[in-house]
């Protein structure tokens with residue numbers, strides 16, 4: 535039934551060619567499939583046609599190596615000729631903090647237009663339990679019904695959460711275990727036949743909702759533990775204890791303890807977003823995810839805490855924040871990525887601007903924050919800027935920074951990442 539996958543002569547599609555979809559498309563092509571990448575952004579399509587990667591984890595050479603098997607298009611009609619389609623579209627929170635699944639719905643409607651017998655539809659985007667079966671599946675069933683096609687018989691629907699970690703090299707898209715779930719047993723068999731040729735280890739679970747929940751829990755676990763260690767920092771501050779020393783000591787426990795590190799808050803497209811999908815789902819059934827709500831409050835508090843540290847340090851030096859020159863190192867949400875989505879550094883910069891500081895930032899990967907709503911462009915002369923600043927704030931621990939040199943050159947240093955403490 536699924537020989538085209540077993541024989542790897544299936545033609546497969548990936549919708550959404552971002553930091554999840556493009557690495558997946560390359561991995562599928564490298565596994566021998568003919569791959570069609572679909573994206574609505576003409577700039578992405580043009581770049582890929584010219585063999586230019588815009589994703590740090592995909593080299594131009596990777597595109598060149600797969601050029602015979604990977605092509606890009608804006609046209610969903612190509613799905614008529616495809617045996618499978620993986621949906622890798624963003625699922626952000628909207629301005630009210632509610633899940634925004636509009637991209638998945640729009641994509642589902644397009645897939646429905648080109649639905650045909652044999653098509654395997656796999657949702658990879660992170661979303662709340664029920665998205666696959668309550669939102670995506672009905673769109674496809676509505677298109678299937680006039681033809682008498684049924685899910686699990688003429689077409690197949692599955693959920694398999696992405697686990698792409700930008701910048702990580704020890705675990706790759708191929709070696710990271712891949713959860714898979716089908717709407718029916720046959721749907722599971724379909725995604726197993728297909729993805730089993732691509733990923734080293736599949737983890738089948740009983741339903742798409744169980745898989746959606748597993749993905750959300752993975753990242754909620756991180757979100758809550760990061761908020762716990764941030765609260766530890768707040769508690770140590772009130773008790774006059776050195777949080778770093780406490781953590782170093784606790785970490786010597788060889789079992790039953792996982793180290794997290796306090797910081798300026800939680801950024802990125804995953805960790806600060808995914809838990810709120812789960813919290814929203816629980817509210818929708820009149821239940822509450824109390825840990826998530828509390829963790830969100832603590833993590834959101836951290837930029838204010840660190841700006842207060844700047845204010846206190848300047849005050850101790852007889853300076854007001856207003857008019858002081860403050861240099862923030864790093865705008866990205868984590869080291870060595872060019873991504874500032876939900877980055878706490880943005881909140882720190884905004885707060886300093888609101889307090890009237892002369893704010894500058896340095897980030898080798900992000901040269902302007904205008905698109906993120908912060909009216910600043912990066913400074914480039916790092917050493918000179920450190921020397922001239924009344925206060926330097928370490929917000930993102932990019933590898934390019936020489937922490938001892940920065941500590942030596944800064945008149946005042948507020949180290950939200952404890953980089954100097956680490957001795958690195």
Ligand code: SAJ
Pocket residue numbers: 696697698699700702752753756760793794795796797798799800801802803804805867868878
């Ligand atoms: N952070 C802390 N303290 C910590 C860990 C993280 O403040 O101890 C902050 C980071 O600075 C960042 C945010 O939290 O602002 C998120 O950091 P992250 O390391 O979780 O990075 P992400 O968002 O890229 O998370 C991804 C996730 N991968 C997927 O969703 C597939 C996450 O599940 C991974 O565990 C994580 O990478 C990872 O381990 O690197």
